[in-house]
Amino acid sequence: MANLPMFLTVPMAVFIIGGEQPAHWDWQLTEPLDLTVRVSLLITDMDAVTPEQIAQLQSRDTQPVCYISVGTREDYRDDAADFPAHVVGKPLGDWPDEVYVDIRSPEVTTIMKARIDRCAAMGFVGVEPDNIDLFENENGFGITKADSLAYTSALADYAHSKGLTIAQKNAPELIPDLVDKMDFLLLEQCFEYDFCEETQPYLDAGKDVLVVEYTEAGLDWDATCTQAKDFGFHLLMKDRDISAGGKACAD
Numbered sequence: 210m211a212n213l214p215m216f217l218t219v220p221m222a223v224f225i226i227g228g229e230q231p232a233h234w235d236w237q238l239t240e241p242l243d244l245t246v247r248v249s250l251l252i253t254d255m256d257a258v259t260p261e262q263i264a265q266l267q268s269r270d271t272q273p274v275c276y277i278s279v280g281t282r283e284d285y286r287d288d289a290a291d292f293p294a295h296v297v298g299k300p301l302g303d304w305p306d307e308v309y310v311d312i313r314s315p316e317v318t319t320i321m322k323a324r325i326d327r328c329a330a331m332g333f334v335g336v337e338p339d340n341i342d343l344f345e346n347e348n349g350f351g352i353t354k355a356d357s358l359a360y361t362s363a364l365a366d367y368a369h370s371k372g373l374t375i376a377q378k379n380a381p382e383l384i385p386d387l388v389d390k391m392d393f394l395l396l397e398q399c400f401e402y403d404f405c406e407e408t409q410p411y412l413d414a415g416k417d418v419l420v421v422e423y424t425e426a427g428l429d430w431d432a433t434c435t436q437a438k439d440f441g442f443h444l445l446m447k448d449r450d451i452s453a454g455g456k457a458c459a460d
Contacts, residue, residue: 233443234419236451238276243453252276252337252395255328256286263332272335274376275328279321279364280340280348281307291320298349301340309340309348312360325368335374337395338364342380358386365390376419381407393417400433401426405440412441420444424455434458 234250237243242253244262251266252274266273282292284306296317298309310317321338328336344357357380365387368375374392377383381396381404388394388410399405400422408418420442422428430446437444437458444458 233457234445235453235455235457236419236421236445236447237453238451241453246271246453250274255324255331255333258331260331267332267334273333274335274337274374275331275333276337276339277321277324277328278307278340279324279338279360280309280312280343282310283307288320288323292317299347302346309343309346309350309352311350312343312352313350313356318360318363321364322367325364325371325373329371329373333373335376335392336368337376337378339378341378341383345380345382354382358383361387362390377411384408384410388414388416391416393419395419395421397421398423398426400428400436405436405442408440408442418442422446423449425449430456430458 233248234252235246235248236252238252238254238257240257242257244251244253244258244266247269248271250272254276258273263273281301282289282297292310293316296311296314298311301307301309312318325336338361341357341361344352344354361377361383365375376393376395377387377391378395379397381399384394384407393416394408394411396405396408396418397420399408399420405420411418418441420437422433422444424446425448433446434444445455446458447455
């Protein structure tokens with residue numbers, strides 16, 4: 210199994226991502242991207258970058274992590290036509306070009322393993338699997354928490370077999386069951402919605418907890434940064450388009 214080193218090596222500070230001081234991680238899924246940022250870890254979309262760019266990141270000691278949605282079909286992906294009709298469920302909220310998929314289906318697992326294979330072939334060192342929390346939403350299949358747990362665990366085993374680390378993305382209800390399986394945790398909006406305490410199993414295990422809050426929520430940045438330091442989180446403040454820029458609160 211690959212291992213992510215702990216990111217933090219500098220004193221507590223607030224850094225502007227892309228500024229002269231290095232932040233510890235960044236999350237860029239949509240254009241404009243800035244692949245020159247000085248960070249220890251960068252999560253980005255596999256369709257937004259090339260293998261050459263991934264190699265350049267690694268040459269600068271930036272660990273590239275591959276974003277994939279494992280709970281939805283995205284109409285704009287090259288593999289969208291690979292999903293048979295019987296695995297396609299309800300639309301995903303505010304994202305009209307995404308629909309939930311039946312994660313109990315072997316066809317879906319095969320497609321997601323192919324995505325993980327592609328991440329590995331491109332030179333990524335880890336995977337951020339999105340939408341593992343579809344059991345919390347109207348997905349069209351009656352997917353249960355147990356279904357999501359089994360599916361996510363299987364993908365984690367597969368990622369590890371390819372030498373990749375893998376994050377738990379959101380789904381705090383799954384933390385007690387996944388903390389020993391996953392390598393780090395990425396949560397959105399735990400300060401905004403007051404559930405940051407649920408991360409404790411990852412902290413107790415000595416695993417990194419990455420937290421993102423959104424500027425649109427209007428949180429007091431200084432206070433939130435102080436709270437993040439107290440928890441031991443690696444906190445970013447980003448716009449909802451999740452592109453280049455933002456603030457990093459570094460322990």
